[in-house]
Amino acid sequence: MTTTPTAPASPFVDLTRAQWSALRERTPLPLTAEEVERLRGLGDVIDLDEVVDVYLPLSRLLNLYVAAHSGLRGALNTFLAGAAAGAQPGTPFVIGVAGSVAVGKSTTARLLQALLARWPEHPRVELVTTDGFLLPNAELQRRGLMSRKGFPESYDRRALTRFVADVKSGKAEVTAPVYSHLIYDIVPGELLTVRRPDILIVEGLNVLQPALPGQDGRTRIGLADYFDFSVYVDARTEDIERWYLGRFRKLRETAFQNPDSYFTKYTRVAEDEAMDYARMIWRTVNQPNLQENVLPTRSRATLVLRKSQDHKVQRLSLRKL
Numbered sequence: 001m002t003t004t005p006t007a008p009a010s011p012f013v014d015l016t017r018a019q020w021s022a023l024r025e026r027t028p029l030p031l032t033a034e035e036v037e038r039l040r041g042l043g044d045v046i047d048l049d050e051v052v053d054v055y056l057p058l059s060r061l062l063n064l065y066v067a068a069h070s071g072l073r074g075a076l077n078t079f080l081a082g083a084a085a086g087a088q089p090g091t092p093f094v095i096g097v098a099g100s101v102a103v104g105k106s107t108t109a110r111l112l113q114a115l116l117a118r119w120p121e122h123p124r125v126e127l128v129t130t131d132g133f134l135l136p137n138a139e140l141q142r143r144g145l146m147s148r149k150g151f152p153e154s155y156d157r158r159a160l161t162r163f164v165a166d167v168k169s170g171k172a173e174v175t176a177p178v179y180s181h182l183i184y185d186i187v188p189g190e191l192l193t194v195r196r197p198d199i200l201i202v203e204g205l206n207v208l209q210p211a212l213p214g215q216d217g218r219t220r221i222g223l224a225d226y227f228d229f230s231v232y233v234d235a236r237t238e239d240i241e242r243w244y245l246g247r248f249r250k251l252r253e254t255a256f257q258n259p260d261s262y263f264t265k266y267t268r269v270a271e272d273e274a275m276d277y278a279r280m281i282w283r284t285v286n287q288p289n290l291q292e293n294v295l296p297t298r299s300r301a302t303l304v305l306r307k308s309q310d311h312k313v314q315r316l317s318l319r320k321l
């Protein structure tokens with residue numbers, strides 16, 4: 001007797017783009033093609049079809065999760081009703097967005113922010129990128145970490161975790177430092193203030209990293225422990241490298257032309273030389289960081305969006321509950 005091989009058990013439900021897009025139901029499209037264009041990152045390919053097929057079902061799923069989360073809060077408050085502390089007010093629903101440099105995380109995060117803010121139940125959606133918690137260049141230089149920018153040790157991880165913990169605790173006002181790609185450094189004196197949003201999106205390379213053990217060897221609370229949902233934006237490493245190089249070439253024609261740009265020197269050398277530099281940065285910094293630190297966190301996400309070579313999401317894996 002022959003037996004049909006069964007797929008190995010997995011904590012995820014795997015869906016094709018077509019299966020996923022059918023789950024949109026009646027979620028309306030609240031963005032115009034022009035608005036989508038404005039949210040699109042340099043080099044990313046995203047259009048209304050992508051928003052309708054991929055992001056509207058995700059917006060619907062997240063709306064259901066946020067509602068379920070307030071239901072749970074009701075359960076907690078029923079339980080706490082007799083306690084001295086009494087019922088607790090709600091705290092923001094926190095979403096992490098992870099993935100490699102140049103995979104298009106920021107477009108995903110900005111689209112989610114715009115779509116989620118159109119739901120009347122949660123209009124206040126704030127977005128914070130973790131680059132604000134990179135150590136300033138002077139400190140990276142002091143620690144010999146200038147060529148490790150984006151690796152976990154290049155961040156002030158304690159301040160980043162504190163920031164999300166404060167937001168999640170319901171603190172009225174929480175501030176974060178700001179990073180500029182133009183000067184390639186933290187902007188001195190600039191702060192971003194988050195005031196009790198309904199939803200906080202935290203986007204960055206390492207947001208799903210588990211916490212390092214403390215000096216006493218004990219496990220600490222990590223950033224991801226505060227997430228109510230997380231998305232990992234995934235693609236083949238060869239595709240991401242091509243997107244990184246393509247974006248560098250475009251930035252050389254645009255942002256790098258600004259004389260204040262850290263990379264302006266690459267507009268004054270031949271394109272081949274500039275691209276050799278970009279390839280070197282990819283091979284020695286961003287690719288090793290992807291392999292060693294970012295990719296190993298993929299299976300910690302609630303949802304994995306798998307892009308094909310044209311940047312379109314073709315497969316999705318959603319964590320079972």
Ligand SMILES: Nc1ncnc2c1ncn2[C@@H]1O[C@H](COP(=O)(O)OP(=O)(O)O)[C@@H](O)[C@H]1O
Binds near residue numbers: 042107182247251263
């Ligand atoms: N050197 C740079 N100068 C200006 N903008 C940049 C530079 N590098 C990256 N960016 C922009 O910063 C944003 C974040 O990029 P990145 O961290 O690679 O994440 P992702 O591509 O996954 O969104 C993107 O919108 C990208 O276009």
Ligand SMILES: CC(C)(COP(=O)(O)O)[C@@H](O)C(=O)NCCC(=O)O
Binds near residue numbers: 101203286
């Ligand atoms: C600023 C970044 C580390 C990304 O930071 P994130 O917001 O993911 O924390 C990255 O975009 C970067 O600039 N990496 C350094 C190597 C490079 O120039 O590509």
